[in-house]
Amino acid sequence: MAADLTAAPLIERHRETLDKALTAIRTRDFWSPYPEHPKAYGDGEAGKAAFDALLGHPFQPLLDQTGTDSWTGSEVSPYGIELGVEYPHPDPDVLLPAMRAAVPAWRDAGPDTRAMLCLEILARINARSHEFAHAVMHTSGQAFTMAFQAGGPHAQDRGLEAVAYAYAEQTRTPDTADWTKPQGKREPIRLRKTFTPVPRGIALLVGCNTFPTWNGLPGFFASLATGNPVLVKPHPRAVLPLALTVAIAREVLAEAGYDPDLVALASEQPGEGLAKTLALRDEVRIIDYTGSTAFGDWLETNARQAQVFTEKSGVNTVVIDSTDDYRGLLANLSFSLSLYSGQMCTTPQNLLIPRDGIQTDAGPKTYDEVVRDLAAAVDGLLGDDARANALLGALVNPDVKARLDSAPSLGEVALASRTVPHPDFPDAMVRTPVIVKLDGAKPDDEAAYMSECFGPVSFAVAVDSTADAVDLLRRTVREKGAMTVGAYTTSPEVERLLEDACFEESAQLSLNLTGSVYVNQTSAFSDFHGSGGNPAANAALCDGAFVANRFRVIEVRRPA
Template sequence: MVDHFARHRDLLLRAVEAASQRTFWTPFPEIPSGKFYGETARADGKAAYDATLNAAFEIGDHPQESRVGGETSPWGGDLGISYPAAKPETLIAASQSAAEGWADAPAEARVGVCLEALARLNAMSFLIGHATEHTTGQAFPMAFQAGGPHAQDRGLEAVAVAWDELNRTAASSLWEKPQGKRDPIVIEKRWHLVPRGVALTIGCNTFPNWNGYPGIFASLATGNTVIVKPHPGAILPLALTVRVLREVLAEAGLPRDAVLLAADEAGAEITKSLVTDPAVGIVDYTGSSAFADWIRANARDTLIFTEETGVNSVTILGTDDFAGMCANLAFSFALYSGQMCTSPQNVYVPRDGIDTDEGHKSFEDVGRVLAQAIDALLADPERAASVCGAIVRPEVSARAEQAARQGRIIREGAPTGVGRSATPWLSVVDGPDQGPHTDECFGPVAFLVPCDDAEHAIRAASGIARRKGAITAALYCTDPDVIDRAGRAFAKAGVNLSVNLTSGIYVNQSAAFSDFHVTGANPSGNASLTDTAFVAPRFRRVMVRWPKAA
C-alpha cells in the first residue's frame, strides 16, 4: 500500500495552521500558467477535455447498470458524454459494503487519500477548467479557478479542519479517581470515532466542484463513504473527481466504492430516492430553498448541510471614490451574469442621494453612472463574454428580463453575441417592501431600491437578509459611526459584510482558509464552509471503558 499521508504531512500541517490563522495562503496557484503547471499543461488539458467528448466516460470497476448523459455546453454544442449509472439501491448497497473498511482505516490513511487526490486534481486543473467551462457556462479563467485551485483550496480546508477535529482529544486515557485512604478507582478508556453513514453530495449546475468539495472531503476524512450526485447538466467536473478519488483509494488498498458517482438525466433524477434511503446519514446540498425544504421534510433523521436561495444587497450611503465604487459594482453585477451565490442583487440608496468625492449625487445619478460603468466594462464583446460567461440555462435569461421589466429599466441586458452570454439588466423599483427584488432573482439583473434615509436603507438591506437569507452584503459609507451601526445590523442578520470595496476585491469573492462562506445564521443556508460545525458533526466519539487490572 502507498503511504500518501507521509508524502503530504507538511501540506496538511500548513493547511491546519492557515485554517486557524485565517490569513492568505494557498498551495494551489490560481493563475492558469505554464509557469506553475508545466509548459504543456494548457495544451494537454484541452486535448484531455476534447478526448472526453462524444465518448463513454469510464470509471474503473464502478457499478454500472446503464449509461446516461445529456450535458450541453452553454457556449454551444452537446458534450456527447455517457457515464456509468446504476439504481439508487445498487449505489447504496455498494457504498455500505465499502463503509466498514473505510471507517476502520486509520485517520492518517483516509486523510492521505484526500490529500493525494487533491494534489492530482490540481495537476488536472486545465482539464477541469474546460470541463467546468462547458458545463456551467463560466468563462475559462473563472472556470479554471472555481473548478480547479479554488475548489481544491476548499477541499483541503475541509480536510485540515477534519484532521484537527479528529485529533482534538485523546483516543485513549487512563482515568484515575482518588478514594482517600482506599485504592483509587482506575479505568481504562478508549474512544471509537464513528462516522454517520453514507454521505450524499448533491451537486449544483453552476459551481459543481467549488460547492461540492467541502462536503465530499469533510465526509471522507471523517470516515463516511460518499455518493456524489451531480446536476444532470454538470456531471463531468465531479465525474473526474470521483475517478481520481477511486484511483487513489485503490492504490492505498482501500475500498474504491467509498466514493461513487450517481449520474442521472434531467427528468429521470434519482436524487429523492437517495435522499430518503435510511442508509444516508449526511446530505450536502446546494440549490433552491424549495428543494432544501423538501429534503428537510423527507430526511428527518439525516444530518443536512445546505446552501440555499438568498437576496444579496449593496447599501450605498456615501463614498470617497465614486468612480471606483461604480466600477467595482459594475464588475460584481456582470461577473458570471449574476449566477454566483454571492452576486449582489439589490442596491439600497437614499432617495435624496449621497455625498461623494465628486460632490453630491442624486439617486438618479447613482443609477445612471452604475449603468454607464457596466456599459464601459462590457463595451468590447469579447471582454463582455469573458466577464459575463454564459447563461447556464435558457430560462434564466427569460426570468431575469421578466423581473427587470417589473420596474423602471435604466439598463437593458443584451446578448454579447458569444454563446448564451448576456449582459445584466438594471431596474429601479418603487421601494424596499414590494416588487421582484423581494426574492432572489437568479441571473443577470440588479435592482436600485430608493430608501427614506441611511437608517432606512440599512434596515431594509439587513432585514431582507434576515427574512429571506443572504450570503453577502456590501456597504459604501464614509461615516465611521454609521459603518459601525451597519456592521452590527448585518451581523445580527447573519450575513458577511464588505465595506468600501473599490479596487481589485469584489463582494462576489470568497477566499478559502480566510473567509467563512455562508454563516449558517440566516435562511440562505444552515452551514458555513468550512467551520467546525460543518465538519465535526460528521462523526461521533463512542467510548469503551473497563477497570484496569491490578
C-alpha cells in the first residue's frame, strides 16, 4: 500500500526526525537517524537482486520523464563489469520548460511540506541502502562496506542535514506578520505582510565519479527543499546511484500530487559535454558541482546567471611535529592513506616532517624513521589481501592508475605500490598506496608536492622545522586549497600556530587523531566538510551559506 503523502500524516511521520536534525546542527553532537551498519538493513540479498535486475537494459523508472530524445549509458564498473544500463538523454528545450512549469505548485507547497517530502524521499532511499551500495560500489570503485556507508547512510545524513538547514533558513522569517507603527496620539499605521520563500530557478547538479551520492545529495536536497526543480547531470561513469535517487524522488513527488518533472536526470552521450550546455541555460540558476578545478573554475567564470557551489581539487597536508602516541599516529595515518586508495578529496597528500626528526612517546624519531615506520604501518595494514581489498576498493579510472604508476619518478620511493588480486572481480584494479620522499626545499620536488596528485600517492616532505611546516601549510592552502588539514603535536604553542594558520587560510583542522576517527572522514550534523574559504571549495557542507541564496523571500504588504 502506498504511503499517505497528504500533508498532515506526512508531517506527523517525519516531524520528529526534522526536529532532531535541527537540534543536531545546533549542538553538533553525534546524531544520525540512519544506522550505518549494513546488518541494520537485512541480509542484503533483496538489495543485491534489485541491483542485478537493473543491469543490462534501459532504466525503467525514468521512462516517463519528459523531453527524453534518446537513451544513453556506458558505465563500466571499476570492478570490471559492464553495467549496460541506459538513461534518458534530454532535449533541454522540452525538459527545462516542463521543469519550470512544475515550480508554482512546489513553491506554494511551502517549506514544511517540501521538507517532509524530502524526508520521505530520504526514507525511501535509506530503505534501499543495499541497492545503493552496489550501485555506488560499481561506479566509484569503493569497497562494499564503504560504498554502503559513505554512499548510503552517511550520504543520507548529509542530505537530511541540507534539508534541515534549508528548512531553518526559510522559516526564520514568518509566513505573515502584522506591522503596527505607533503614531503618538493618532491611530497607529497597520500593515499586513506575507513572506514567501521563492525558488531561484532550475538547480543543476553535476555529479562526480567517486562519491555520486555523498557529494550529490546535499546540493540535491538543499535545492529541492528550497523550492527549486533539480536537474541531475551525473558523471558518465557514475550515473546509476543518482538515477536511483531521481527515480525515488519522482515517485514520492508524483504520489504526493506534484509534478515528477521537478526532478529529472540528464545523462550524456560520450564526449558530449552536456554539463557545459546545461550550465549556461538561462533557466538554470543554481549549480552544484564536485570535480576538477578546471571545470569548477569554468563554471564559476561562465555560468554567471547561476549561484555556483563548487568543490574542486586541493592539496591536503598533515603536519607531524610530535606525538605522545606514536603507534596511534602510524595506525591512524596509514588507514587514512589507504582508505579507498586515497581517492577521497579529504585524503592527506603531503606529510610534512622536520628533517631533524620528531619527539615521540617511543623516543625521538628521525625523518627517515618516521617515513619507514609509516610505510611499515601501511604494509602491515594491507598485508592481508582480503583486508586490503576491503579497505582499498578499486582505482576509479585509468587516470588514477597513470598517476600512481608515474609517482616513483618523482622521488625516492619509501613504500612501493603493489597489486592486490580481487577474489570476485579479476579485472578490478586494486593497488596499495605509494609514499614518495621529497625535500621541501628543492624546487623540483616542490612542483610535485604543490600539485594535487589525486589517488593513492602521498609525499613525505622533509622540512626544516615545524615553523617551516606551518609556513608551507599556509602557502599550500592559500595557493592550492585544502579540504582537510591534519596535525600531530604535543606542544600547545604549535597547536596555536596551526590553529592560527587554519583560521587565516580557512581550513578545517584535525589534531592528534590516533584512534578510529580519521582526518578524511567527517560526520554530518557535526563536522563541516571543507571550509568554503580556500581554493578547494567555495562552499562547506553544510551551513547557512550553502542554502541561504538558493531562494529569495518575496514580501507582499497591504494595509491591514
